[in-house]
Amino acid sequence: MNQVCVAKFGGTSVANYQAMCNCAKIVTNNPNTKLVVLSASAGVTNLLVELASGTLDQASIEQRMEKLSAIENSILNDLGRPAAITEEIEKLLHEIRDLANHAIQEHDDALTDRIVSFGEIMSTKLFTEVLNSLGYKAKWFDVRKVMRTDSVFSKAAPIIEVIGNCAKEQIAPLLDDYIVVTQGFIGSNAIGQTTTLGRGGSDYSAALLGEAIPGCAAIEIWTDVPGIYTTDPRLVPEAHAIPEITFSEAAEMATFGAKVLHPATIFPAVRKNIPVFVGSSKEPEKGGTWVRKETNSKPTFRAVALRKNQILLTLQSPNMIGACGFLANIFSIFAKYGISVDLITTSEVSVALTIDYTGS
Known part of the structure; x- marks a missing residue:
């Protein structure tokens, strides 16, 4: 074959x-x-x-x-x-x-x-x-x-x-x-x-x-879109298709708002190192985006993704200083209720994180 x-x-x-x-x-x-x-x-x-x-x-x-x-x-x-x-x-x-x-x-x-x-x-x-x-x-x-x-x-x-x-x-x-x-x-x-x-x-x-x-x-x-764009073209008219992008970059973009590619698509392709092409069935002549393990281009930034309906939670406590397991306790609560955390940043006395707003 x-x-x-x-x-x-x-x-x-x-x-x-x-x-x-x-x-x-x-x-x-x-x-x-x-x-x-x-x-x-x-x-x-x-x-x-x-x-x-x-x-x-x-x-x-x-x-x-x-x-x-x-x-x-x-x-x-x-x-x-x-x-x-x-x-x-x-x-x-x-x-x-x-x-x-x-x-x-x-x-x-x-x-x-x-x-x-x-x-x-x-x-x-x-x-x-x-x-x-x-x-x-x-x-x-x-x-x-x-x-x-x-x-x-x-x-x-x-x-x-x-x-x-x-x-x-x-x-x-x-x-x-x-x-x-x-x-x-x-x-x-x-x-x-x-x-x-x-x-x-x-x-x-x-x-x-x-x-x-x-x-x-x-x-x-x-x-219906000729590739993965640098950002949402409905919001930024100057956005353009990216000729090639790495698996890790595509996974990040898909997770944080780029709707062209389902996030899970990346993982089987990564396991077998199979390149993924994204193009438009309406305009195939326009080409599209190749997603590969590695790319030749190294731009200052690849793309900007927008994720709507996010909740920012900031937790502050002096008990964080030098404490072991503080973050584990926080994440155990999210795990209990099946809530996925999207972004997180920490300091000595605070944790800030985002989750999806589901309306409930």
Whole structure:
């Protein structure tokens, strides 16, 4: 098997038929792109979350189902409504409606993850059909066969060793003959229940699969932005894309406000030293940003990230002077309540730190 490139496309990149055709062109322009990971089409996940909530009445369920059906049927219509894929999508929509009605009677986190997973299942089935209709050999693959996780629904943690073994056995053999299309964001636990990795988890899925596939040469993250910018271009018009950045710099930026790359994406790539490319599926000709272990450029500063909705806490006490374990006591309180600290600075008599404001 030759070197393999994993390409991940976000929700806006697969929002409609024309967007999917743009993605197909990106995929087929690189003969090494053999594994494609997709998010749900834009707007679909939010509708599915509402349908899974168990709080909607019958009329509200039908309203959401109409919106959901419109998104999927728009793509089907542009495809010419081939019989097989049309029947598949209609069955999936029918199943979503049944599960949404069931959620009213008996709602739990496992059911939520099951319902939400349909977004990625439908987008990947449709994109596989797009590739095949254009004359390419594409194969749909259910990532739940390999993306093994724990059972923490909505924020499941991947089990790396199992994913690696399963991907080598089940995905790698397909890559010589097919462009394999699979889902981001979703997985399954040890007893086969559908799980999700949390919002932004599609990037993480792509990186985990890239890590697992032998010979992965690059992981491409295609979004609606041509790379990682020096700062938010919506706030600073002079911001520009960074040609290359290190793994550690990208991880810091992602953690502190840069929305282009999911923070967890970095870690599988670091473990295998796989370069990550971030580009725009709408404007691939503009290039993008390469994230690598090391870069040739050494600027005075790389970028400025903004993180909103932060709380600054300042703790002052003369008991800090020369005391052992003072910080440990502070952090044990945060750990008890599951609160993550973003930044911290200390002096002999004070500690200042920031945490996310969640509204609670």
